[in-house]
Amino acid sequence: MSVEKPSFGAGEELLAVRDLTVTFPTGDGDVHAVRGVNYTLRRGEVLGIVGESGSGKSVSSLAVMGLLPKTARVQGSITFQGEELLGLSERKLMKVRGKKIAMIFQDPMTSLNPVYKIGYQLEEAILAHNDLPKQQARKQALELLETVGIPFPEKRIDQFPHEFSGGMRQRVVIAIAMANNPDVIIADEPTTALDVTVQAQVLESLRVAQRETGAAMVLITHDLGVVAGQADRVLVMYAGKPVEIGSVDDIYYNPRMPYTLGLLGSLPRLDANRAERLTPIQGAPPSLLSLPPGCPFMPRCPLAKEVCAEQEPELLPTDDPAHDAACHYSALLAGRKAQEVFVASAADTALPESYGAEIAGATGEITTVPEQPKAEQAE
Amino acid sequence: MSTTDTLTAGEPILSVRHLVKEFPIKSHSVVRRTVGAVHAVSGVSFDIFPGQTLGLVGESGCGKTTTSRAILHLQPATSGEVVFQGRDVTKMSKGDLRRMRRNMQIVFQDPYASLNPRITVSEIIAEPLKIHGLYRGGGQAQVAELMSLVGLNPEHGNRFPHEFSGGQRQRIGIARALALKPKVLVLDEPVSALDVSIQAGVINLLEDLQDELGLAYLFVAHDLSVVRHIADRVAVMYLGKIVETADTESLFERSQHPYTKALISAIPIPDPRRERERERILVQGDVPSPANPPSGCRFRTRCPLRMTLSETDAARCADEEPALVDRGLGPRHLAACHFAESEG
Numbered sequence: 001m002s003v004e005k006p007s008f009g010a011g012e013e014l015l016a017v018r019d020l021t022v023t024f025p026t027g028d029g030d031v032h033a034v035r036g037v038n039y040t041l042r043r044g045e046v047l048g049i050v051g052e053s054g055s056g057k058s059v060s061s062l063a064v065m066g067l068l069p070k071t072a073r074v075q076g077s078i079t080f081q082g083e084e085l086l087g088l089s090e091r092k093l094m095k096v097r098g099k100k101i102a103m104i105f106q107d108p109m110t111s112l113n114p115v116y117k118i119g120y121q122l123e124e125a126i127l128a129h130n131d132l133p134k135q136q137a138r139k140q141a142l143e144l145l146e147t148v149g150i151p152f153p154e155k156r157i158d159q160f161p162h163e164f165s166g167g168m169r170q171r172v173v174i175a176i177a178m179a180n181n182p183d184v185i186i187a188d189e190p191t192t193a194l195d196v197t198v199q200a201q202v203l204e205s206l207r208v209a210q211r212e213t214g215a216a217m218v219l220i221t222h223d224l225g226v227v228a229g230q231a232d233r234v235l236v237m238y239a240g241k242p243v244e245i246g247s248v249d250d251i252y253y254n255p256r257m258p259y260t261l262g263l264l265g266s267l268p269r270l271d272a273n274r275a276e277r278l279t280p281i282q283g284a285p286p287s288l289l290s291l292p293p294g295c296p297f298m299p300r301c302p303l304a305k306e307v308c309a310e311q312e313p314e315l316l317p318t319d320d321p322a323h324d325a326a327c328h329y330s331a332l333l334a335g336r337k338a339q340e341v342f343v344a345s346a347a348d349t350a351l352p353e354s355y356g357a358e359i360a361g362a363t364g365e366i367t368t369v370p371e372q373p374k375a376e377q378a379e
Numbered sequence: 380m381s382t383t384d385t386l387t388a389g390e391p392i393l394s395v396r397h398l399v400k401e402f403p404i405k406s407h408s409v410v411r412r413t414v415g416a417v418h419a420v421s422g423v424s425f426d427i428f429p430g431q432t433l434g435l436v437g438e439s440g441c442g443k444t445t446t447s448r449a450i451l452h453l454q455p456a457t458s459g460e461v462v463f464q465g466r467d468v469t470k471m472s473k474g475d476l477r478r479m480r481r482n483m484q485i486v487f488q489d490p491y492a493s494l495n496p497r498i499t500v501s502e503i504i505a506e507p508l509k510i511h512g513l514y515r516g517g518g519q520a521q522v523a524e525l526m527s528l529v530g531l532n533p534e535h536g537n538r539f540p541h542e543f544s545g546g547q548r549q550r551i552g553i554a555r556a557l558a559l560k561p562k563v564l565v566l567d568e569p570v571s572a573l574d575v576s577i578q579a580g581v582i583n584l585l586e587d588l589q590d591e592l593g594l595a596y597l598f599v600a601h602d603l604s605v606v607r608h609i610a611d612r613v614a615v616m617y618l619g620k621i622v623e624t625a626d627t628e629s630l631f632e633r634s635q636h637p638y639t640k641a642l643i644s645a646i647p648i649p650d651p652r653r654e655r656e657r658e659r660i661l662v663q664g665d666v667p668s669p670a671n672p673p674s675g676c677r678f679r680t681r682c683p684l685r686m687t688l689s690e691t692d693a694a695r696c697a698d699e700e701p702a703l704v705d706r707g708l709g710p711r712h713l714a715a716c717h718f719a720e721s722e723g
Contacts, residue, residue: 198438222574278608347580
C-alpha cells in the first residue's frame, strides 16, 4: 500500500464526461439509468465511483466504452484526449477500445472465452492493435502473465480458463487490459465476485497494472473499503446522478451529502466499537422509471424539508471548491456524524413505491400470542 | 428470557462434534462408480449457548454452508454428532426431525430464491404454523404480529414477495423462521445479498430479536466485519476445518493462526488514511481442491508463516495435522497451528 498523499489536479486531462445521460426505452416507459454525469480523469489518477445496485455506475462506464445496446439513448459528451467518442463509428471506436481505454469486468467467469486458451486470448488482444509476429506476441503475453502474478506462466499460458480459479482468471483479465499500455483502465467491480484474500491479491495486481502502464483508472465498486485504499478521488452516485465528488479524504472524513454519510454509517467496520449500533438508511432507492420531482434521496433522507420535494439540488461546490455535493443542506452536514443524523432503527416498513408508514423498532412481543388486535401494531 | 429458562447459561443448546460431510465424486462411465470424495466438512466441533451468537466465517468452499445444512439435517452428515437439546439430530426419525425443527430454524442467503413468488407474504409466514398444526385459533393474528416484529407493516401481508425490496424479503424469511418460536436460528449469509444501506437495518433487527427473544444464532458469513459486529464468539473455517476459534474480541485482537491473520488483514477498512498505512499479509495462491486436501495442516500450501520456518519445522506442517487446542493465547481461544504460540 502506498503511503504518499494522493496528488491530483496535476496531470493532463485524459477523459472528460459531460452531461452524460443514458435512457433505456422499455414497455413500461423510459428508464433513466444515468441522468447527467460529469467528471474528468487526469493522467495517473484513480477515480472511484461508488453507489448501490441500480445507481447507474456501470451503465455510465459502459457508455464510455461504447458497449451499451443499440436501444440505449446516450446523450452528452465523452471526450478522450479532446476527441469526441460519442457517435464515433464502430470501426473508429475499435481503435480506441483496448488500445487507449481498456475495461475489466466484474465477472471473470464470463469475460473470458471458454473455448480458447489463455495465451490465445492475450495474443489476440496484443495483435488487435499491433503488427507483430506471433512469437513476439506470445513473449509479451508471458511477460504480462508474470506481471500480474500468475505462477508458472509458461505452463499456464497453454491452459483454458476453466483450469484457472476466479482470482487467477481476474488476473488474466487484468493482463489483457494491460496488453496495449492503455491510458485509461475502467475496472467495473473487479473484485466483487472474489473472496477477501483473493481480492487482496487482485487489488495488488491492479495496482501493479496501473503503475506499469501509468494509466489513469476508473474504479467502480459498491465497497467503500476497497475505494478507500485505492482511489484518489471519489464520485458517489445515487439514482443515476452524481451526488457528491471530492478527494477520497473529503468524502470519508467530511461527507456533505446525507446519502454518503448514511452509507458510511451503515457499514460495520473492523476498526469501530462493536457495541455501536449501525445506522441504516430507511427505505429503498427509487424506481428509475418514474422519478418524482425533487431530490431522489428525499424519501429516505432524515434532513428533508419542503424544498427537497420540489427542487432537485444541483451538484455544487461546498466550502471547498474541489468538493461538490448535491444537497440543499450540505452546509448543515459539516462535521456531523452518521449517528447524529440517522436513526439506528431496525424497521423497514415502506414498500418500495410508497413511503410514509413508520413502525418504530421491533416492538411486537412474540410470546404474548393471539388476542392482540391487528390495529395496535399498525399505528 | 422465557425461552431460555429451561437451560442454564453454562450449558450449550447445540453441540456439534466431529461433524464430517463428504460428497461422492462419480465416474462419468455408464456405471457411475464412486471414484472419490469431496471433503466439504472434515471434523468440525463447536458449541452454541442460549442467547449467544457463534459466527462461522470462511471463504467460499470452506464448508460453512454445508455445516449449517448438516446441523438441520437438510443434508445428512456423513458422520459426527449434532446434539440439540440433549438429542442427536443425525440419528433422529422423520417425525423427531420435524419436531426438532420447531426449535431450530434456518434463514437462507438469497431472499429472491427462498420465498415462493406465487403466494402472499402472510401465507409464506403462516406456512410453518400450518405444517405444525398451530395455525387454527389465532394464526392470522400471529402472522401480523410476526410481521411487525421483523419491522414490516402488517397491512402489507396480502402482497406478494416481488412487491418488497431485498431487505424486506429477507425480513419475511426471518419472520417465517421465527413463526414456530425456535430457540436456535441458523443464519446462512443472511445479509450478503443486500446493499450496505439495507444490510445495516437487517443486522440491527437480528440484534434486537436476539435481545427480545433470547435466541441463539449460528451466523454463517464470509464478511468478517459483519461477524465481528454481531457475534459473541467466532470460528474461522478453512477447507473443511476450524482453524481458530475464540471470543470475538480475542479473535480480532490476538489472532495467532496465520490464516486468520491474513483474512483480517485483507479486509478493507473504509478509512483512507488507515488504508494507506496498512500493511497487508498477502496469501499466495488459491484454496486447494477439497477433493484432495493437503496432508498435515491444510493451510500449509499458502501459509506465509511456514515460509519463514526452518526445514524441520516446515516438514512438521506437512506430516502432522495441528490440533485445535488451547495454545496459551487466552481463555477459550483455540488455534490449529503448531507455531501459533511461538510468535509474540
